Amino acid sequence: KQEVTQIPAALSVPEGENLVLNCSFTDSAIYNLQWFRQDPGKGLTSLLLIQSSQREQTSGRLNASLDKSSGRSTLYIAASQPGDSATYLCAVSAGNQFYFGTGTSLTVIP
Amino acid sequence: DTAVSQTPKYLVTQMGNDKSIKCEQNLGHDTMYWYKQDSKKFLKIMFSYNNKELIINETVPNRFSPKSPDKAHLNLHINSLELGDSAVYFCASSRRSGYYEQYFGPGTRLTVT
Numbered sequence: 001k002q003e004v005t006q007i008p009a010a011l012s013v014p015e016g017e018n019l020v021l022n023c024s025f026t027d028s029a030i031y032n033l034q035w036f037r038q039d040p041g042k043g044l045t046s047l048l049l050i051q052s053s054q055r056e057q058t059s060g061r062l063n064a065s066l067d068k069s070s071g072r073s074t075l076y077i078a079a080s081q082p083g084d085s086a087t088y089l090c091a092v093s094a095g096n097q098f099y100f101g102t103g104t105s106l107t108v109i110p
Numbered sequence: 111d112t113a114v115s116q117t118p119k120y121l122v123t124q125m126g127n128d129k130s131i132k133c134e135q136n137l138g139h140d141t142m143y144w145y146k147q148d149s150k151k152f153l154k155i156m157f158s159y160n161n162k163e164l165i166i167n168e169t170v171p172n173r174f175s176p177k178s179p180d181k182a183h184l185n186l187h188i189n190s191l192e193l194g195d196s197a198v199y200f201c202a203s204s205r206r207s208g209y210y211e212q213y214f215g216p217g218t219r220l221t222v223t
Contacts, residue, residue, distance in 0.1 A: 046212065049211045096207050099155075
């Protein structure tokens with residue numbers, strides 16, 4: 001059974017810092033991995049989708065990498081801003097199933 | 111324009127009642143999903159559904175049933191509500207299942223008293 005873990009559970013950084021969020025999964029037989037952000041009381045916003053055949057995806061200040069063989073993905077956020085404060089979730093797709101990680105709560109301090 | 115919408119946003123009801131949550135997507139996607147997010151913010155898939163196939167997570171009680179009047183709608187019916195059903199329920203859609211990006215609705219916060 002697929003298990004998805006995110007470390008750390010919470011992270012607090014000063015504005016302007018670069019940071020890395022981690023996501024690990026136990027079964028490498030995945031179709032893709034998707035990173036989301038969730039603001040308090042809101043739904044999930046898709047940030048990046050990496051197909052299993054890809055190594056990384058970039059969108060603006062965000063860069064996500066995928067190492068399927070080791071069961072790991074990272075989300076790199078450059079030059080963090082207070083508006084980046086949210087919970088970040090990763091999810092892996094395998095067949096018709098989607099498995100979410102436990103999330104990393106990020107606070108960027110002005 | 112909202113891509114995936116849910117109604118109601120909040121739902122407060124008593125134990126034993128039957129309730130429904132509606133979901134609509136205007137993205138032309140073939141596959142829709144229901145997720146439950148518990149008090150610890152953990153998201154778990156309940157159902158995935160396209161025109162031909164319903165995949166049910168085996169841990170979902172049969173009091174929960176998805177109903178799809180057409181491709182753009184997937185409603186969630188819950189019978190005999192229990193206290194443990196209190197959670198935020200999210201609807202999502204994707205072009206097809208598996209390989210495609212998922213888009214989420216804003217969620218419905220269900221409180222059972």
